[in-house]
């Protein structure tokens with residue numbers, strides 16, 4: 001594959017050719033030769049789209065909601081890109097990707113570009129592939145980009161964190177759902193949506209969520225157990241460092257905002273909304289809140305901060321996998337890891353000595369440089 | 372072991388088009404393809420030709436499998452083929468059709484660009500082997 005072919009593909013993508021966009025994502029997804037050149041060339045053309053991630057338990061209604069959101073944006077004259085990531089599919093072997101079934105409101109409308117993605121071949125790098133696919137959609141000129149993924153583990157959290165705004169979708173009733181949130185998803189939500197609000201138990205789930213957000217944003221709140229009923233959450237000013245990622249949310253206690261402080265930075269307090277994705281009820285409020293969050297990101301400087309953080313992570317991730325590849329190749333050159341392992345077991349050497357030995361040429365090379 | 376596309380995953384769209392509620396065959400094929408290691412996107416029931424075209428182009432599938440038992444294949448399949456052509460997706464997509472397709476209609480569909488037709492009773496392995504051998508090469 002020559003560089004010219006990649007450039008041609010990028011050119012056609014930038015020209016608005018859907019087939020070229022689709023093929024670029026295929027190359028990204030399968031990491032086929034030349035995909036890096038494509039992403040490199042696309043990078044300069046990105047940055048205009050707003051990117052929303054939607055996560056939540058299996059069957060919560062994510063795809064149905066994405067379909068309605070896409071329709072809303074299309075009715076406003078905006079173009080939409082959707083990446084539906086299914087990380088539950090095995091890394092190798094077959095998979096059935098079912099999110100597309102729910103795309104029923106945008107029949108044959110090419111300006112809604114929907115793409116299903118599996119976890120294949122992406123051991124650990126699924127979030128990189130997702131971020132690169134988002135870049136392709138962004139460079140193509142999509143105004144709104146939505147990432148859907150099941151909220152299950154770290155992999156999925158990483159995927160959804162490639163978005164500027166993260167929506168956590170919960171369905172009423174089970175209680176399990178809210179339980180699950182405690183295990184990591186809660187921290188990343190910028191807003192929470194109780195979908196299937198037409199079903200029993202929705203308001204109870206809303207209250208549970210509000211309580212959890214309150215605890216999340218104010219860890220000391222659980223000390224005065226008598227006082228945090230649902231009514232306490234009407235007070236929009238209580239949050240501090242409201243948004244922020246997991247680590248911040250927990251360590252940010254010192255940064256308590258004094259409400260009387262005149263020019264304090266804008267604060268985001270996660271909201272809990274209700275929707276019925278099947279009928280579209282609540283979509284308007286959801287869109288408004290998404291826009292509010294976007295405005296907050298802009299005004300607080302967090303959008304730029306997030307972009308920097310993400311770029312830093314991308315660089316690190318790439319370097320890790322590239323260096324890893326170099327090391328694997330070096331290992332192979334020296335007869336493979338098995339031979340070394342055997343020698344270690346036989347006490348002829350030890351793991352530290354082997355690592356030192358294999359690394360030596362790299363170290364020499366780096367140390368030998370003048371600059 | 373480098374994870375780089377050393378083993379290609381074949382992507383397929385299994386599509387139900389038109390007012391055809393027979394979805395057993397489509398499910399059977401979807402599952403068999405998955406078990407064969409393919410990545411399968413199922414369209415769901417009652418899709419318009421435009422939706423199938425949209426999905427084929429956007430998902431960049433290697434294989435489009437259309438399942439029709441309603442008897443409307445002679446009107447629906449040509450529409451899909453024309454749409455694929457329009458988006459430049461006809462040449463590098465393997466198109467196969469399954470379901471109830473009378474013998475006398477087959478030459479016409481093949482002429483339209485359908486690569487193969489698999490009716491009831493076709494051994495599953497035959498279908499899978501055909502796909503593996505004929506899925507277009509993607510760089």
Ligand code: B12
Nearest residue numbers: 391392393394395396436437438440441442469470490491
């Ligand atoms: C079960 C059945 C139904 C069920 C469907 C349940 C369901 N959810 O699927 C019900 C009762 C709902 C039904 C309803 C009707 N049916 Co009906 N039905 C059948 C029946 C008996 C079996 C179909 C079946 O499921 N076979 C089992 C599956 C596994 O086989 P298959 O679908 O053929 O798939 C195989 C291959 O064709 C191939 N294949 C299929 N799709 C694909 C796709 C790809 C990509 C590939 C590679 C291969 C492939 O692989 C599969 C495995 O080998 C057939 C008769 C028959 N013997 O085929 C009639 C039949 C299909 N039905 C027929 C009719 C007319 C109807 C009705 C209009 C009214 C009626 N007379 O009953 C309604 C319409 C429903 C609708 N909305 O479309 C006719 C169609 C006539 C035609 N095409 O000209 C048939 C042929 C009966 C007949 N001889 O008249 N039906």
Ligand SMILES: Nc1nc2c(ncn2[C@@H]2O[C@H](COP(=O)(O)OP(=O)(O)OP(=O)(O)O)[C@@H](O)[C@H]2O)c(=O)[nH]1
Nearest residue numbers: 057058059060061062063064195196197276277278
């Ligand atoms: N009653 C009710 N059902 C809904 C609502 N939203 C979605 N559903 C139904 O819930 C089921 C699952 O919806 P999906 O949109 O596929 O859910 P999902 O979260 O994308 O599912 P996965 O991608 O499989 O995790 C479907 O049968 C929907 O019709 C809702 O607001 N109310």
Ligand SMILES: [Mg+2]
Nearest residue numbers: 062063098099
């Ligand atoms: Mg879904």
